[in-house]
Each structure stands twice: as C-alpha cells, then as structure tokens.
Amino acid sequence: MADSSDNIILVTENICKSFGITKAVRNVSLSIQKGEIHGLIGENGSGKSTFSSMLCGIYPIDSGRFILDGTEYKARNQIEANRKGVSIIVQETGTVSGLTVAENIFLGNEDRFVKFGVKNTGLMNREAQNLLNDFGFDRILANVVIDHYNFEDRKLIEMVKSTYFKPKIVVVDETTTALSQEGRLELYELMDRIRADGRTVIFISHDLTEVIAHTDRISVLRDGELIDTVITKTVTEDDLRRLMVGRELGNRYYRTDYDGNQSDDVVLKIRNLGVPDHFSNINFDLHKGEILGFGGLSECGMHELGKALFAGSYHRTGTVTLASGKEINSIPDAIANSIAYASKDRDNESLVSNTSIRDNICLPSRQDLKKNGLLFKRNLDDFAWKNAERISVKMTGIDQSISELSGGNKQKVVLARWLGKGSNIMVLDSPTRGIDVKVKADIYNLMNELRNEGKSIIMISEEILELIGMCDRIIVMKNGSLNGEFFRNQDLNEEDLIAKMV
Amino acid sequence: MNLNVRFENLKRKIAVGPLYGVIILLLIAIFFWVFFKTLAPENFGSLSNLSNYFLSSIIYSVGGCGLYFIVVMGLFDFSIGANIILSSVVGVIVSTYFGYPGLLIGSIACGTMIGLLNGFLYIKLKIPSIIVTVGLMLIFESAAYFIAGGKKQTLAVGLRAFGKAPASIILAVSAFLLTIFILRNTKIGTYCYAIGSNEYVAKNMGINVDKYKLIGFILTHFFVGIMAVLTVSYGWSMTAITGMESMGRNFTPLMGTFLGLAFRKYGIPITAIMIGEFIISIIFNGFIAIGAPTTIQNVVTGAALLIIVTLTARPEEGAVVK
Numbered sequence: 001m002a003d004s005s006d007n008i009i010l011v012t013e014n015i016c017k018s019f020g021i022t023k024a025v026r027n028v029s030l031s032i033q034k035g036e037i038h039g040l041i042g043e044n045g046s047g048k049s050t051f052s053s054m055l056c057g058i059y060p061i062d063s064g065r066f067i068l069d070g071t072e073y074k075a076r077n078q079i080e081a082n083r084k085g086v087s088i089i090v091q092e093t094g095t096v097s098g099l100t101v102a103e104n105i106f107l108g109n110e111d112r113f114v115k116f117g118v119k120n121t122g123l124m125n126r127e128a129q130n131l132l133n134d135f136g137f138d139r140i141l142a143n144v145v146i147d148h149y150n151f152e153d154r155k156l157i158e159m160v161k162s163t164y165f166k167p168k169i170v171v172v173d174e175t176t177t178a179l180s181q182e183g184r185l186e187l188y189e190l191m192d193r194i195r196a197d198g199r200t201v202i203f204i205s206h207d208l209t210e211v212i213a214h215t216d217r218i219s220v221l222r223d224g225e226l227i228d229t230v231i232t233k234t235v236t237e238d239d240l241r242r243l244m245v246g247r248e249l250g251n252r253y254y255r256t257d258y259d260g261n262q263s264d265d266v267v268l269k270i271r272n273l274g275v276p277d278h279f280s281n282i283n284f285d286l287h288k289g290e291i292l293g294f295g296g297l298s299e300c301g302m303h304e305l306g307k308a309l310f311a312g313s314y315h316r317t318g319t320v321t322l323a324s325g326k327e328i329n330s331i332p333d334a335i336a337n338s339i340a341y342a343s344k345d346r347d348n349e350s351l352v353s354n355t356s357i358r359d360n361i362c363l364p365s366r367q368d369l370k371k372n373g374l375l376f377k378r379n380l381d382d383f384a385w386k387n388a389e390r391i392s393v394k395m396t397g398i399d400q401s402i403s404e405l406s407g408g409n410k411q412k413v414v415l416a417r418w419l420g421k422g423s424n425i426m427v428l429d430s431p432t433r434g435i436d437v438k439v440k441a442d443i444y445n446l447m448n449e450l451r452n453e454g455k456s457i458i459m460i461s462e463e464i465l466e467l468i469g470m471c472d473r474i475i476v477m478k479n480g481s482l483n484g485e486f487f488r489n490q491d492l493n494e495e496d497l498i499a500k501m502v
Numbered sequence: 503m504n505l506n507v508r509f510e511n512l513k514r515k516i517a518v519g520p521l522y523g524v525i526i527l528l529l530i531a532i533f534f535w536v537f538f539k540t541l542a543p544e545n546f547g548s549l550s551n552l553s554n555y556f557l558s559s560i561i562y563s564v565g566g567c568g569l570y571f572i573v574v575m576g577l578f579d580f581s582i583g584a585n586i587i588l589s590s591v592v593g594v595i596v597s598t599y600f601g602y603p604g605l606l607i608g609s610i611a612c613g614t615m616i617g618l619l620n621g622f623l624y625i626k627l628k629i630p631s632i633i634v635t636v637g638l639m640l641i642f643e644s645a646a647y648f649i650a651g652g653k654k655q656t657l658a659v660g661l662r663a664f665g666k667a668p669a670s671i672i673l674a675v676s677a678f679l680l681t682i683f684i685l686r687n688t689k690i691g692t693y694c695y696a697i698g699s700n701e702y703v704a705k706n707m708g709i710n711v712d713k714y715k716l717i718g719f720i721l722t723h724f725f726v727g728i729m730a731v732l733t734v735s736y737g738w739s740m741t742a743i744t745g746m747e748s749m750g751r752n753f754t755p756l757m758g759t760f761l762g763l764a765f766r767k768y769g770i771p772i773t774a775i776m777i778g779e780f781i782i783s784i785i786f787n788g789f790i791a792i793g794a795p796t797t798i799q800n801v802v803t804g805a806a807l808l809i810i811v812t813l814t815a816r817p818e819e820g821a822v823v824k
Contacts, residue, residue, distance in 0.1 A: 079708035108707035
C-alpha cells in the first residue's frame, strides 16, 4: 500500500468546473503516477482541455482539489503552477511575439537574472542558448526576436520553456496537430526523456494511434466525466472509441421520420471551395428540403466552411452557385439571394449586443420594411413581434436589450431574424451550443418545420448525436477535407462518424 | 564547423540582426538628403545644416523614446504636448529660484507626476487611454495657462545651455541610453512587450498588468519632462496655449515611436527612433529649403504619419479597426 502511494504524483478529488449552464468537468477523480505518460482523450467538449487548464492555473477550479506529491496544490496562474512543478505546452501559440527567444523562455521568471533591479541580459541569453543546445535545437538563436521563427520552431521553443526547469508534470495539450512529422518526433523524444527521468507527462490528443503508441495508461473523459482509466497495452483504438462515445441513442426531441424521401432539386452547388489554412477542394450539393449536417473535430475546417458559404471568408477560392446560376461572392449577395448564416460565435459575429431585440431582428430586413422609402417604427415593431413570437423568444418585450438574454434566447433572436428575412437556405453553425434542453427542443422543432416547408438547412455541429438525430445527410470533415458521407438511417451510430473524424 | 556553414550562420545573423535595420534607415536618410540637395543645392544639407537638423531632431527623439513604453503596450497618450507646455512652464518658474537644478528637477518632476496621474486614472476609470488623455490634455493646458498667469514664460539668458550642443546632446544621449537600458536590462521592458503582444498570456505568466501599465505611463512622461527641458531651452520661452492647440506637439515624437515599433524586430527600436526623427527633420527642412509654403509641412506631417502607421500596423485580416 505504502509502495503504491509513494509512486503517485497527482491525485485529483472531485474536480468540477462550469461555464454558465454548461458543466464542463464533473467530479473528476483520478490518480497519476510518477514516471508515466498518461493519455487523456475524449470527444470535443468532453472536458479535457478545461481539466488541464485548471491543473495549470489558467482557470480556477469550482470545487474539488488537486493533491500534488502528497500536499494540496493550487495555482492562480501558469508561473505559479510552474514553480510548484506543473507546466503545459498548449494547443495554440504559447509564445509572445516581440520578445526575444530568451525573454520568452524566461518570461515571468526573470528574477534569477535580476540584481538590484538590473537584468543581466547577456547571462540570460547565454543560459537560454545553453538550454536550446541541450535540447538539440542549436539552430535557434536565443538573442533573436521570436518573430523571425516559424510556428514549428516556436513550438520547439515552447517545449524548452515548459520543461527546462524539470517540472514534475508536463501537460501536452493537443500540440501534435500543429506539428509536422519531424516536430512530432522531437516532442515524442522529449516525452520519453521526461518519463525516463521519473517525471510525468499528461498527453492530450485526438490522434488515437499516437496515444496508443506513446502512453502507459489512458483516461477517457465524456461529457466532463471520467469514464475509465485503462492500461494502454490492453486496449485497441476501437475500445477507446467505444469508451469515448458509449451513450445511449434515441433522444425524443430529435426527428422521428426515417422515410427518406429526398428532393433531387439542387439549391446550392459548391465546387472546389477552399480557404487557406482551413480547408481546400470542397465539393457538394445542397438539396431542396434537406437538412445537411457537417461534423468533425472543432479544427477540421467545418466552421470556416459555414462562413465561406455565406461569403464571409477571406481569400476564398472556388464557387458557391445557386440553382439560378448566380454565384455568391459577397455577404450582401448571399443575403439578397436568400442565404442566412448563424455563426458559432453568437455574441461577436451574429448579434449587436448593446441594442434591442427589435433592432437585431430587423437588421437585414430594413430594406424590405421600407414604405415609400421611409421606415416606420410601427412596421418594425410588428415585424419584430411577429418573428420573435413565432419562435417564442422569452423576453420582457422587443425593446429589451440583447445583453440581458440567456444564450438560448439570443440564439432564438438570431433565428427569428432569418425567419423574418424568409431565407430559403440557412447555414446554422453550432445552433445549440451552450443551450439548455428546452430551447434545444424548440430549435430542433423549428428546423423540422422549415425543412417541411421546403427550405434547406446546413447544420454544422460538434455534437454527433444531434447530427444523427436531425440530418438527412451528414458529411464528416477531417483536416480540411471531406472524409465521409452518411445518409439518414436508424442504424447509424456515433462510432461510425467518429471513425471518420479522428 | 566548415566555412560554408559559418557563412550561412553569418548571413542569418545579419538578416535578423541590428545591422540590417540600421542600413535601411541610413539609406532612407541618404535618399532624402540627395533628393533635396539636388533640388536646393545652395541652402540645404551642408554639414552645418545637417548638424542643426540633428540638434532639433533629438528633442523629438527623447519624446519618442518615452512614448514608446506605452505605444508598445497598445496604449496611447494625447496629453504629451500639453505636458511639454506645463512642465516647461513649471521648469522655467522654478529655475528663477534654483537655477539649472530648478529647471531640470522642476520640469522632470512635473512631467513624471503627470504620468502618474494619467496612468492612475486610465487604470481606475477603465476607459480607453485615448479618451482619458484627451480629457486630461484640456485640463493640463488650462493648468499651464493659470500657472503662467497668461504670460509668456522666458528662460533666463544664463540658463539656456540645454538649447545647444554639447549640453543638449549629453542630456538627450543620456535619455536614449536610459531607455535602451530599461528595455534591455529590466523586467519593465520585457513586460511592456509581453503585454502589448498578448495581454492574456502576460496575465497567465503572473505579470501584474495594471502595475506595468502604470509604470509605462510614468516612464513616458518622465521622458516628456526631459523633452520639456530641451524644448524650452531650444526656444528660450514657452507660451501656454489652450483649446487643444498642444496637440500639434504630439505628432513628431509619435512618428519616431512608430518607426521604433517598425524596427523593433531588428532589435533597434531606439536607434530607429533617433534616425527616424533625423529623417523627418531632413524632410521638413528640405521642404523649407526648396521654398515650399509652410503649410506643406503639415501636409507632410499628416502624410508621413499615415504612411508610417500603415507600414507598421499589419492588422489581422478582418480585424475591427476603431
């Protein structure tokens, strides 16, 4: 008994974290050993990144506690976490431009080079260069401003920054997706060195092959809960997928029809569509009266695709063509030709938050509401009421400010706006993200109604269940390309989709 | 290491190093010198002319160095001009009692206090620095007017050493060295850059962002205090003006700051500010030498500001610019 507890570096007890109504991490209790590489996997939104962010002091914990090496551990920021022996290599860039490589490596830790308020920059540069050389990155110069290095090199610098002080635990958070094969090998080697030292790596990745190849044990999260911790040698990728999914199908608020009658009329034709750094060479047709789903990991390119259909992307190539032959090349084009778009980022890209529900609903329709070239308040009021009530926005009145509404009601306002505009093609990006069950059901009902009216909907979602439940057809994207297509079918299950996503 | 590898390394060091930036700046300076010298060979660009251009440019460079601390953090200060006037007036008045120490300490202490006030209000009020400092500019202008009693404040004849070489150069060069020292050899420099680049990451690294913004404002106006000494010594007197007229004094230092930002990746922000202000001085004097009307100076200032900012600021595509 004493033996095994000696060997444990980190225990987490009932860790919880919520964002608004979303419970991101619920009661996660697990123990991690010294000298292991511990995999952490789960679908989008399963709580992996939230969990590791709490461990590294980026988010505060709501309840529960971490016990590091036998004593309770709390960190208010990354530097404090580092001092206590926990560090992280993040998904995005964790380096700061405008600083030199050396300044980046020692950011927040300059004090060891400071005497009487004076920083010994020469010594700092030399030490940084020594560290870089130790890691085998001699070609990176410590005294050069980091902007001169590309993303890949910056990741290598970040590895040095996060591990030179020999932390007890290093979290590698989906870093590999950003790296080339060569960079990945460097990272794997670094992870092995840390393990050989008797220290610990928590390795978060979507790439199951890589997780199986490089870990000792794996913990699986689902909907913020810890499902199981398994020994890597004893599992296959399929076992892991099953653990990641494992939910029961059949939710009553989804569509129940499976008759499969589908119009052949194409309303939108997408050819060779591409946006640099997001996706390329996308081809598909959208049919009349169809709900077409797009699924994939959050970085697979599908969110940008939604924006590109609405002509809201920069440097877009390829064509988006209506049945009439008209090409959509600007947002005004899209709106004038009955295309609607609800962004995943409701607060910043869809709604004007410091104004009223009325103004938000009327925004794209003001031209249509003119009488003899003038706008009358009564017309605007009627229009806003009619559309807000159609989708039962919960509000004190149309004069209420958007900023006072809950996430679900905000989304309803976005939908009411496009209902009012009478758009025939709706691109809805994550329409139920962060929304409670009741409002979700309302939105699903509305989608169904619109579909029956012959309107076409593109639903982009990270929730596999709602795609299966609502769509006539689902296209799965991976790394910026289409990677699979599924038709509506009672036997379709989550594993089929996940297999195409990761 | 064989010769070829050494050569490659050397090439890379030059491409990312200070030499490259300095060469570009000197080429620009030479270009404008040749340009105006060809148009007005008689009354432009002799060695003594050039040294005059340089002496007037270092005044602005000192202000540019100060502004650098907050502009690098993405903040702004419109009260620079008002502070120059206020600190000059205070310096001149104190100098009548205490001579040179009075001039130096009066101006610089007054300037620094203004920086403390600006920074404090910006942090406490939580509104954009532009608005805070525009409001304060009006107040400082009026304060200078009241303190001066509405009269022109003239520096005594025996106290004008900082208006000419070598004293002016010694003071200015000390200011440059101090700026370089703070940027390179204290945490302040690193943290100002980190806050400007990504405030979120900076916070996560345990940096007290508000504290370093306050320090930034104080440093900015400390250097503005030095600039006030140089300004009033160069012009011998200072008249308090109101109604936002002090704005005109903001821009020349600011242009140097923007050039500093542009050349920061070569590691020579302060050198770039100095050479940049010298270039601006060459251009102004060039236009005067070819007999262009004085209003053309304003056109040049305006155009130069727009061109420099456009070249330095590379906003992310789709970023909202306000």
